[in-house]
Amino acid sequence: MGKYEKYEKYEPLQITAMLIALAALGAALKIPGFVPVLPFAMLPATVCAGTAAYFHSKLPKSKKCSPFSRCHPMSFFIVVLLGNVLAFLELAIKLRQG
Helix, strand or coil: CHHHCCHHHHHHHHHHHHHHHHHHHHHHHHCHHHHHHHHHHHHHHHHHHHHHHHHHHHCCCCCCCCCCCCCCHHHHHHHHHHHHHHHHHHHHHHHHHC
């Protein structure tokens, strides 16, 4: 089972993405000037979550957890991706208005 060793590292990537997202959101709450750069600060979290979801999809079924379990990375990736897209859209709308 050595060929799946690389893909079994999706959990540290998912935890890293959660920590990056938490740090970025905490900074946005505490530092008012940080809000405009929030979408850019969330990009590493989006990449880590996407990589974790990709690695998870490459594992055989015997090594995967249920899609409805708490450790499945795809749901977190979707949330982070949608949040990042909405943050970029908000920034684009603000820049367009003035």
